[in-house]
Amino acid sequence: MNGNVQVVVIGGGYGGVTAANSLARRDGVSVTLVNPRPDFVERIRLHQLVTGSDDAVVGFGEVLGGNVRLVxxxxxxxxxxxxxxxxxxxxxxxxxxxxxxxxxxxxxxxVPGAAEFAHWVSDIEGAERLRSALATSASAPVTVVGAGPTGLETAAELAEAGRKVTLVCGDVLGPSLHARVRRPVARRLAALGVSVLEGAGAQVTEVTRDAVRLEDGRELPSAVTIWTAGFRVPDLAARSGLRTNTEGRLVTDSSLTCVDDERIVAAGDAAVMTDHPFRMSCQAAVQLGPAAAATILRRIGGKTPAPVRMFFAGQCLSLGRNEGVTQFSYPNDKVNALRISGRPGAGVKEIACRFTLNKLVSGARKAS
Structure with missing residues (x-):
């Protein structure tokens, strides 16, 4: 392709920012990033925003290269x-x-009532609303629904701040964790005073303004209910006539190229490689962003894009500010029994958060 190549990146999260910075380093490529917010959101710190230990926001001027135009x-x-x-x-x-x-x-x-009465921490607007709701109900009981990483971190953060918290697992505590790694997590939650409900009957059937009802008939008083079970993707691809899977994720090949149009390449949670599915996570996004950029640059250079190779090391969980758990995995993201827990676990999580941000800042400097 001759002349200046125009690349538009939709989304300024971990995947979009790393893709934009990688592309903007190449001469002859102009990059525009479209994002609904004027700042970068550290999504992996949103549970900290809820309790006020971090604001989870960084200016795009720090993480986005000067060669990238922000819209x-x-x-x-x-x-x-x-x-x-x-x-x-x-x-x-x-x-x-x-x-x-x-x-x-x-x-x-x-679930009846959940959309109307429950809060969430999956985006900054939801986390800010939750923080305000908690401020007006300082001593009232809180129920966290969902025991994945977001639910575990949110429940622990609130309990450490002195809130009375019930964690409704629906099945098992920490379903993405190895059975042996769940033990220190359970001990930490117990030490913080979190009531954990799991197993048969611990499925939420209704959320009201001041209670949560379970499948086995129990009714839990809940002034603030926080829903952390599952994620969804925006329907932009489907509305645009592009092929998506049943979850609405854009379908791509192994080079992250949209199966309908080779000019569209994906990065992050909103896409799926049908032959190589990956877990929605920051850890995946920071690998997929540069990979998407590499696919585009190879096409610009007249070369065939290479299949994406991903490497996973594990999951880092903060369980309050003072303790945490690092769950190690094999490179294919299958977890094993290795872990770091307690204060060292919290230290590893904080290092991971800072390393991720520093990597974005470094990428921005190279793209300026």
Whole structure:
């Protein structure tokens, strides 16, 4: 391709930012990043925003290269034929290549009352609303629904801050953890005073303004209910006529290229490689962003894109500010029994958070 190549990145999360910075380092490539917020959100710190131990926000000036043009707006439709993205503000941006990195948010609970009365911590707006709700109910009981990483971290953070917390697992505590790693997690939650409900009957059937009802008939008083079970992706790809799976994720090949259009390449939670599925996570996104950029750069150079190779090391959980657990895994993301827990576990989690941000800042400097 001759002349300047225009690349539009939709989404300013971990995948979108790393893709934009990687592309902007190449001469002859102009990059525009479209994001609905004027700041970068450290999503892995949103549970800290809820209790006030971190604001979870960093200016794009720190993590986005000076060669990247930032457009604060929301993409409403992708016209693949015309190679244009329509924006909520009324404008459009044209592209030669597009990076689809719109991320994920809270899943529709599908439980009566949950959408109306429950809160979430999957995006900054939800986390801020939750923080305000907690401030007006300082001593009232809190129920966290879902015992994945987000639920575990949120429950522990609130309990350490002095809240009375019940964690409703629905099945098992920490389903993504190895059975041996669940033990220190359970001990830490118990030490913080978290009531853990798991097993038969611990499925939420209804959420009201001041209670949570379970399948076995129990009713839990709950002034603030926090729903952390599952994620969903925006429906931008489906609304744009692009092929998605049953969860709405853009379907790509092993090089992250959209199966409908080789000019569209994906990064992060909102896409799925059908032959190589990956867990929605920051750890995946920071690998997929540069990989998406590499696919586009190879196409610009007239080369065939290479299949994406991903490497996972494990999961880091903070259980309050003073303790945590690091769950190690094999490179294919299958967990094993190795762990670091207690204060060292909390230290590893904090190092992981800082390392991730520092990596974005370093990428921004190279793209300036």
């Amino acid at each position: 604060v707006d929301t993409a409403t439709r992708i016209d693949a034929g015309e190679r244009q993205v329509s924006l909520a503000g009324g404008g459009t941006v044209s592209y030669d290549y597009l990076v689809y990195a719109v991320g994920s948010g809270a899943a529709d609970p599908g």
